[in-house]
Amino acid sequence: MRRTSSPALRTLRSYRDFRLLWTGSAMAVMAERCSGMAFTLLVLWDTRSASAAGLVGFAGLLPALLVQLPAGVLVDRLNRRRVMMTCVIVRMVAVATVAVSLIGDTVWVWHIATVAFVQSSMTVFYQLSERAMVRSVVPPSQLGVAMATNEARSRAVNFVGHPMSGAMFGLSAWMPFMSSVGLYLLSLITIVRLRGEEDAPPGPRSKRRKMRADIAVGLKWVWDRAFFRMALLIIAGSNLVFQGLVLTVAVVVREDGGAAGTVGLIMASGGMGGLLGALAGGWLNQRLAMRQIMITAHVAWALVMPAAVFFRQPVALGVLFFITSHIGAAVTVSGMSYQVRITPNDMQGRVGSVVMLLVSGASSLGALGTGFLVEAVGTRHALMVVSMVMVVLALVAAVVFTRPGAALEDRQEGAAPPQPAPVAPADGSAADPLTNLELRSIDG
Secondary structure: OOOOOOOOHHHHHHOHHHHHHHHHHHHHHHHHHHHHHHHHHHHHHHHOOHHHHHHHHHHHHOHHHHOHHHHHHHHHHOOHHHHHHHHHHHHHHHHHHHHHHHHOOOOOHHHHHHHHHHHHHHHHHHHHHHHHHHHHHOOHHHHHHHHHHHHHHHHHHHHHHHHHHHHHHHHOOOHHHHHHHHHHHHHHHHHHOOOOOOOOOOOHHHHOOOHHHHHHHHHHHHHOOHHHHHHHHHHHHHHHHHHHHHHHHHHHHHHOOOOHHHHHHHHHHHHHHHHHHHHHHHHHHHHOOHHHHHHHHHHHHHHHOOHHHHOOOHHHHHHHHHHHHHHHHHHHHHHHHHHHHHOOHHHHHHHHHHHHHHHHHHHHHHHHHHHHHHHHHOHHHHHHHHHHHHHHHHHHHHHHHHOOOHHHHHHHHHOOOOOOOOOOOOOOOOOOHHHHHOOOOOOO
């Protein structure tokens, strides 16, 4: 496959399957953003209960805890394109039931929570499959640019999808859900045309392995890399904090008499910040070591997040989300590019599922806990709590990544050893030679 001496964002257009993967996934992400935000708005504005909204948010994020690991195993066993198509169909049907119930002027919290759980479960499978497919549709030299482009896509969709969802919800509660159905349909049509790599299931020996054993392989692979593991655990804590921040800000807007569309505009500001951060992620990754990115990001978050305690105006909250999302997107691009690059192709699903379990699974606990925390102590004290947690995480990051040996681990991660030890795939077959050339031994 042809390499370019200086990869640029525009060169990805020449890869047909990447264009289809990017476009189909963009529509799927847009569909999820429209309906996902509408779930919270629907319950919060209909029941006036922060705990009910937190329960629905918890249901939507629970698959990040329950589904990630088995999903990773199945994504490595099944044809990834077919997995993506199945996920789109299931999500489309599930969201359609909400639109139909709202047209009939009926709202059940249990129904909304169930659909949120189903949609998020399918999203877990979809995201793992899509991330693994990237290696099949672009050359290795373009992998980092492709991951940055995908992250920029998701952030751009946040920028458009959140205000669109809020605006449609303001017109009629069923509109964001019906729009999601249409977007899922367009996504399905696009993915059907995708060729990519034929990710056939592994051989018979792998099929006979128990799922628990395959999950253990992915867990061990991540656990054996101490530097990578610590970074994931710290980011998991920050994701929990941000989930609490999102729900609390929505309650703040409602308490102050704001409209649902105002929440969408605040989230859109975060989407714009995330878009710019994703575009800058590749540049930042080339100039700073991973440990420096982690310290800088968490210290910056700890400094700006307390502003939410003192400034409740929508404009101020929009600026806050712009800054925090800008930083978060840059960190995400760096982390995703590293994980996909060092992971063997036949373990992309399992390793990706462990990563997502750690960095996103905590968000479900953040949504559930924040709902009850807000009702118990109020929004101002809840914002104080999440701000203090972020300060603690910044201190932990500073201690962990400036300790003796941290710089050496970072350098080892950035320089390929002369004779890297191959990582054996779960089925016992020969590992991907290209991937093993790029493996780094973090533990030294």
